[in-house]
Amino acid sequence: MLETSNVNGQIFTGNVQLVHAVGMHARPAVKLTKLAKKFEAQISVRVAGAAEWINAKSVAKIMAMRAAHGSIIEIKALGSDAEAAVAALIDLIATDFPDGTA
């Protein structure tokens, strides 16, 4: 689900359910980080409702977020390609981190 809210410059947000069977373990974390790094935008993610946003380009922090199977991941991005970044990350997570995508 991609929502665009232009209230604050070019911030795009979205959320997606983590369907991966064992949650955000090492391999999905690497894929998510590699994909995030392809965009110029600042990208942050968090498990829905968590206090802190995590830099989606930091693989150590993404692995440490320990998102569980079934949790909702919130994504926000700021920058010229923010909309595409949010859409790409939602697609990666929603399609269960297919091989060869990132």
Next chain:
Amino acid sequence: MNDTVSIVIVSHSKDIAKGTADMVRQMVGSEVKVAFCGGNPEGGLGTSVALIVDAINDAWSPKGVAILVDLGGAETNSEMAVEMLDPERRDLVVVCNAPIVEGAVMAATEAAGGSSLAEVRAVAEELSAD
């Protein structure tokens, strides 16, 4: 291939070095060059300066090489190996202060995005900062 920092894995055990390199290739992909060495020339546990020099030269990238090591001798021998490189290569090789498996995977993930050697090292060493 040459526009990313390369990774060299140095363990006392050839099996650990190879297994770590396999994890990097599977998890991160093939865009980052990875070389590994482990064990002494007699086939036992240990590290060899000559084998480390070969691994660095095999993995060579003009953007630099980040070395991940396991226990004590792996670090000192890696530092000696760096000293034995051609002078123009020495400044482009760093030994990271990071756990070998996690450090290698995270360094390679960072390298895959085209980051500099200093950025790659910082990401690997983030793990031992806390």
